[in-house]
Amino acid sequence: MPKIHxxxxxxxxxxxxQFFKDFDLxxxxxxxxxxxxxxxxxxxxxxxxxxxxxLAELKAKAFDGELLENEILVTSDxxxxxxGKALGKxxxxxxxxxxxxxxxxxTHEVITSVCFKTIAKTETIFxxxxxxxxxxxxxxxxxxxxNYKPFDKAGAYGIQxxxxxxxxxxxxxxxxxxxxxPTEKVYNYLTRTFL
Numbered sequence: 001m002p003k004i005h006x007x008x009x010x011x012x013x014x015x016x017x018q019f020f021k022d023f024d025l026x027x028x029x030x031x032x033x034x035x036x037x038x039x040x041x042x043x044x045x046x047x048x049x050x051x052x053x054x055l056a057e058l059k060a061k062a063f064d065g066e067l068l069e070n071e072i073l074v075t076s077d078x079x080x081x082x083x084g085k086a087l088g089k090x091x092x093x094x095x096x097x098x099x100x101x102x103x104x105x106x107t108h109e110v111i112t113s114v115c116f117k118t119i120a121k122t123e124t125i126f127x128x129x130x131x132x133x134x135x136x137x138x139x140x141x142x143x144x145x146x147n148y149k150p151f152d153k154a155g156a157y158g159i160q161x162x163x164x165x166x167x168x169x170x171x172x173x174x175x176x177x178x179x180x181x182p183t184e185k186v187y188n189y190l191t192r193t194f195l
Contacts, residue, residue: 005194006030008067010059010075013152015160015180020074023187028195029072036062040077040088049126051086052077052113056124060117072194073117078180080155082108087155096145096156097138100163103155104136107170110155110178114186116193125189127182129173131159136167 007029009020017033025031042054059075067073080087082102090096113126144163150156157163159171159178176183 004028004070006032006068006071007190008032008034008063008071008073010034010036010063010073013180015158016076019176019179019181019183019186023183023190025190029190034063038062047084048081048086048109049111049113049128052079052111052126053115053124056113056115057122060115060122063117067117067119069119071118072190074114074186075117076112076114076181078110078112078154078177080108081111082106089154090151090156092151093145096151097141099156100136100141100144101138103133103157104141105133107132108155112177112180112182114182114189116189123189125182125185127174127177127185129171129175129177131168131172131178132170133167134169136163140166 007020009017011017012035020031038059040055042051046054055077056075060073063073087099090099107130110129110131111126113124115122115124148161150158150161159168171178174182174184
């Protein structure tokens, strides 16, 4: 059967890129990574998944007029939502310390939105996972930041890192969503819609 679709993943995240390779869809889809820089700025009135939906769609808009008939653009955005406030990627080391202290001994939500764009239509899905950290000492926070440097990650942590092993007491929902992509939802959307 000829390959009729090409997935274009517009994400620099090594974790998201690996998930798409692990889907093992090469029999049906060609795959390419294509990146564009955009300013991830959103209106102040947006909350929770409204923010990630908006940013995933903003990233997709950067490709307006460029997609070919058989191409499926995939963009996404992840944030940590704590006490009615969005926590994105830390600005610097001290910001990462503040973020991790705020997550200590608390439950937050990890929200990921994924936008699928073709010539014909644009659709966005999202997933919410609840993550609970136990108490994190200042020493363990600094050890983690010094050794794992999670400055490219929403909420200043990666669940697959050391901090996830020693600091997370409970997770409700999709684990891969916390890593950066709700894989089950994405896989089902792609196979249901395009195969």
